[in-house]
Amino acid sequence: MTVRVTSWQRVEGRKVRESAAIPGDRISAPEERDLLQASGMFRRQVWIALAVLGLSSPGFAQVFTNISRSGSPRTRDPGGVQGSLNTTSPIGRRDCEGEEWTFTINYSANPGGMTTTSLQYFVGADAMACAMANARAPVTSGTPRCWPIRQTPSLTFTNPTTPLSYTVRIQSRYLIDPEGGNCVTPGTTQGTSNTNYLAVLAFPPSDSNVIGTYPISYDVTPPDAPTDVVAGPGEGVAVVSWTYPGSLSTTADGGTTTAAPPDLQGYWLLCDPPPGSAATDGGLRDASAVLDGDEEGGDGTGGTCGSSALSTIDPNDSEAFARYRCSDLIGATATRGVAQGLTNGRGYRMAVVAQDLAGNRSTISVAGNCVTPVPITDFWEAYRAAGGQARPGACGVGVGRVGGAGAWIGVALGVALWSRRRRTR
Amino acid sequence: MSRWWACAVAGLLAGSAPSIAGAQTFELFGPDSSRSRHESTQNFLVELRGGPWYPDVDTEFNGRATPFADMFGTTDRLLLGAELDWQFLRINPIGSLGLGVGAGYTSASAVAPLTQNPMPAAASWERPSDGQQTSLQVIPGYAVAVIRIDVLSRRTVIPLVPYVKYGVGYAYWWITNGDTLSRRSLTLSPGATASDSDLGQAATGGTLGTHFAAGLMLRLDVFEPAVQRAWDQQMGVNHSYVFAEYVRSDLSGLGARPQLRLGTETWNVGLAMEF
Numbered sequence: 001m002t003v004r005v006t007s008w009q010r011v012e013g014r015k016v017r018e019s020a021a022i023p024g025d026r027i028s029a030p031e032e033r034d035l036l037q038a039s040g041m042f043r044r045q046v047w048i049a050l051a052v053l054g055l056s057s058p059g060f061a062q063v064f065t066n067i068s069r070s071g072s073p074r075t076r077d078p079g080g081v082q083g084s085l086n087t088t089s090p091i092g093r094r095d096c097e098g099e100e101w102t103f104t105i106n107y108s109a110n111p112g113g114m115t116t117t118s119l120q121y122f123v124g125a126d127a128m129a130c131a132m133a134n135a136r137a138p139v140t141s142g143t144p145r146c147w148p149i150r151q152t153p154s155l156t157f158t159n160p161t162t163p164l165s166y167t168v169r170i171q172s173r174y175l176i177d178p179e180g181g182n183c184v185t186p187g188t189t190q191g192t193s194n195t196n197y198l199a200v201l202a203f204p205p206s207d208s209n210v211i212g213t214y215p216i217s218y219d220v221t222p223p224d225a226p227t228d229v230v231a232g233p234g235e236g237v238a239v240v241s242w243t244y245p246g247s248l249s250t251t252a253d254g255g256t257t258t259a260a261p262p263d264l265q266g267y268w269l270l271c272d273p274p275p276g277s278a279a280t281d282g283g284l285r286d287a288s289a290v291l292d293g294d295e296e297g298g299d300g301t302g303g304t305c306g307s308s309a310l311s312t313i314d315p316n317d318s319e320a321f322a323r324y325r326c327s328d329l330i331g332a333t334a335t336r337g338v339a340q341g342l343t344n345g346r347g348y349r350m351a352v353v354a355q356d357l358a359g360n361r362s363t364i365s366v367a368g369n370c371v372t373p374v375p376i377t378d379f380w381e382a383y384r385a386a387g388g389q390a391r392p393g394a395c396g397v398g399v400g401r402v403g404g405a406g407a408w409i410g411v412a413l414g415v416a417l418w419s420r421r422r423r424t425r
Numbered sequence: 426m427s428r429w430w431a432c433a434v435a436g437l438l439a440g441s442a443p444s445i446a447g448a449q450t451f452e453l454f455g456p457d458s459s460r461s462r463h464e465s466t467q468n469f470l471v472e473l474r475g476g477p478w479y480p481d482v483d484t485e486f487n488g489r490a491t492p493f494a495d496m497f498g499t500t501d502r503l504l505l506g507a508e509l510d511w512q513f514l515r516i517n518p519i520g521s522l523g524l525g526v527g528a529g530y531t532s533a534s535a536v537a538p539l540t541q542n543p544m545p546a547a548a549s550w551e552r553p554s555d556g557q558q559t560s561l562q563v564i565p566g567y568a569v570a571v572i573r574i575d576v577l578s579r580r581t582v583i584p585l586v587p588y589v590k591y592g593v594g595y596a597y598w599w600i601t602n603g604d605t606l607s608r609r610s611l612t613l614s615p616g617a618t619a620s621d622s623d624l625g626q627a628a629t630g631g632t633l634g635t636h637f638a639a640g641l642m643l644r645l646d647v648f649e650p651a652v653q654r655a656w657d658q659q660m661g662v663n664h665s666y667v668f669a670e671y672v673r674s675d676l677s678g679l680g681a682r683p684q685l686r687l688g689t690e691t692w693n694v695g696l697a698m699e700f
Contacts, residue, residue: 239558391623394630
C-alpha cells in the first residue's frame with residue numbers, strides 16, 4: 001500500500017502544492033503523525049469550503065450538477081458564441097431575454113428528520129444572504145438581500161430519506177431580477193461584482209437551512225457606443241473607421257491611441273441598404289461625385305443616404321440586426337473595419353456597434369457621410385496602366401533568355417554539389 | 426516549362442541546406458595560431474539587420490512614369506532581415522570564405538485612388554482620405570559568397586572586420602487590393618485590353634537578380650573580453666559584432682523577361698554573432 005500525502009503551503013505569498021508518496025510499510029512514527037496532521041488539516045479545509053459554499057450539512061455535498069444554459073439569441077450570432085454558453089460566462093441582456101438555465105439538484109438527506117420537505121429557490125445578493133432569515137424578502141426592517149423566485153414553484157416531497165435527483169429550469173431573467181424578471185433595468189438590488197447567488201432552501205424544519213448555492217454572473221449594461229464614425233469607399237466594400245470613447249491614452253510621441261475596455265468583445269458593421277438587396281450597375285462611376293457626396297444611392301432606386309433606418313433599429317433586436325449586418329465580429333482592439341459584399345455605384349449609410357463579452361450591444365453609431373463603393377486602382381493596376389511590363393509568376397525565369405541568371409544558378413548548384421561531395425568523403 | 430526548371434533549381438538549393446548545416450570549416454594553410462585553445466569551434470555567423478528600403482520599380486519607366494512614387498510616396502520603408510553564413514573555408518591568417526543566405530520583409534501601403542477611366546496623371550487622382558488600401562509586400566532574399574577579412578581583429582588591436590558579399594538575389598512579392606490579392610480585369614482596370622495575358626491572374630511573383638554588399642564589422646569582444654569568453658564557454662558564441670554595410674541589389678530579372686524591379690541601393694546596420 002502506498003499513501004500519497006498532499007498539502008498546500010504558502011511560500012512568499014504564493015500557494016505551493018506539495019505531494020509525496022509513502023509506502024505503507026515504511027511509515028515511521030513521525031511520518032504517521034505528519035500524515036494524521038495533514039489529514040486533519042485537509043478535513044478542516046473541506047469544512048471551511050463547504051461553509052463558504054453554503055453546504056452546511058455533510059449530506060448535501062454536490063447539490064448542483066449538470067448545469068447548462070440554452071436558448072440565448074447570442075448563441076446564434078454569426079462568428080460569435082455557437083451552440084451553448086459556458087456556465088461561467090456572464091448573462092448578458094440578450095441572454096436574459098431568451099435564455100433558460102437547467103440545474104440538476106441532488107438532494108440526499110433530510111436534515112431535520114421530517115417526513116415532508118419543501119425545497120424553494122431564492123436569489124441572493126451575496127453567498128450568505130439567503131442563509132439569514134432577516135435578509136430574505138419580505139423583511140420587516142431594512143433592505144432585503146435575498147428574494148424568492150416566484151416563477152419557479154417549490155418542490156414538496158415526503159419521506160426525504162431517499163436520495164433524490166431532479167431537474168429544475170429557471171429563466172435567466174429571474175436569476176438577474178428574481179422579483180420582476182426585468183432584463184433592462186432590474187428592479188431588485190443587484191449583488192456586488194455583478195454576481196447573484198442561486199440558493200436552494202429546505203423548509204421546514206429550519207428556515208435558515210440553505211442546502212446549496214450557485215454563483216451566477218451577469219452584465220446587462222451595454223458598452224459605450226463608438227464615436228467619430230467615418231466611412232470611405234472601396235471596390236465592393238466600405239472602409240469604416242471609428243474611435244472608442246473614454247479609452248484614449250497618450251502615446252510617447254504625444255498622440256493618442258484608443259485602448260479597448262477589458263470586457264469589449266468587438267464591433268459589428270451595419271449597412272443600409274443591407275448587403276444582398278437589389279443591386280444597380282457595378283461599372284465605373286464619376287469619382288468626383290463620389291468624393292463630394294453627390295452620388296445618390298441608399299436604396300438602389302435613386303434614394304439618398306439621408307433616409308437611413310439604422311438610427312432607429314434596436315441593436316438587441318436579433319432579426320433587424322442580422323438584416324443590416326455587413327461584417328463578422330471585428331476584434332476589440334480594431335478602430336477600422338471593412339464591410340464586404342457591397343455593390344459598386346450604390347450609396348450606403350454605414351454604422352458601427354460595439355459588443356461586450358456578455359453579448360450586450362451599444363447603441364448604433366451611424367457615420368455622418370454617405371459612402372458609395374467604387375472600383376479602385378490598386379498598385380498593380382496603376383503599374384500596368386503606366387506601361388509596366390512585369391507579369392505575375394514566382395518562378396518566371398525564361399531559360400532561353402536567362403543570360404546571367406543561368407550562370408548564377410549554375411554557380412549555386414555547383415557549390416551545393418561540392419558541399420555534398422566533401423561530406424561524403 | 427522554364428519556370429518549373431527554375432523552381433526545381435531553387436528546390437535543389439533548399440535541399441542542400443541540411444548538408445551545409447552539418448558541415449565543418451576547412452582550414453587552408455593549417456590551423457589558426459591566433460586562436461585560443463579555450464575557444465570553441467567556429468563555423469557559422471548569423472546577422473540580424475535593418476535599414477531603409479526604396480525599390481527601383483520606377484526605373485523601368487525611364488522617367489515616363491513613376492507608379493510606385495505616385496502610389497506610395499517617396500519615403501523609405503524599413504526592411505528587417507536576417508542572414509546565416511556557413512564559414513566553410515578558413516584562409517589563415519587572412520580571414521574566411523563563406524556561403525550566406527538571407528531573407529527579410531518589407532512592405533508599402535496606401536489608400537488606393539478611385540478608378541477614373543482613363544486614369545489621369547497622379548496629381549489629379551481622386552483619392553479619399555480613408556478607404557480601401559493597396560499594398561506591395563516583399564520578401565527579398567539572397568544567396569551570396571562572403572569574404573571576411575578578420576586578420577586585423579585577430580592579430581592586432583584594431584577590432585574591425587571588413588567584408589564583401591556577392592551573389593544571387595531573389596524577391597518574392599505580392600500586391601493586395603484591400604484584403605485580397607490584386608487581379609486585373611478588363612472592365613475595371615484602367616488601360617486593360619483583351620490581349621493582356623495577366624487578366625484575372627493574382628498579382629504575385631518573383632524577381633531574380635544580383636546582390637552585392639560591402640561592410641565593416643566592429644568586434645565587441647574588445648569592450649568586454651571576459652563576458653565574451655564566458656559567452657563562448659556557455660553558449661558557443663565566439664565573437665559578436667555590430668556592423669554597417671552598403672547594399673546594392675539589382676533585382677531586375679538578370680536579362681530574363683521584364684520583372685518588377687525590386688532592387689535597391691541602401692545601407693543596413695545590425696548585430697552579428699559567430700559561433
